[in-house]
Amino acid sequence: MGKAKGKIxxxxxxxxxxxxxGSLTFWMDDAxxxxxxxQHPSK
Known part of the structure; x- marks a missing residue:
């Protein structure tokens, strides 16, 4: 990600x-x- 060019x-x-x-990307680990x-509770 680049640095800001000026104060917003x-x-x-x-x-x-x-x-x-219009694009949002999430990077998630396989784990x-x-x-x-x-996420099922153990019984």
Whole structure:
């Protein structure tokens, strides 16, 4: 991720610009995914 080119002064406009990019990527480890699907309580 790059560094900011300047201080953000208009947060509303900045957030709208981020929303308009239209892509959000999450990187998860295989262990996290395995845990996510196996959250059944032990009996």
């Amino acid at each position: 002064t208009n947060w509303k406009q900045y957030n709208q610009a981020l929303t308009q990019r 996290v995914i395995k845990y996510w699907y196996n």
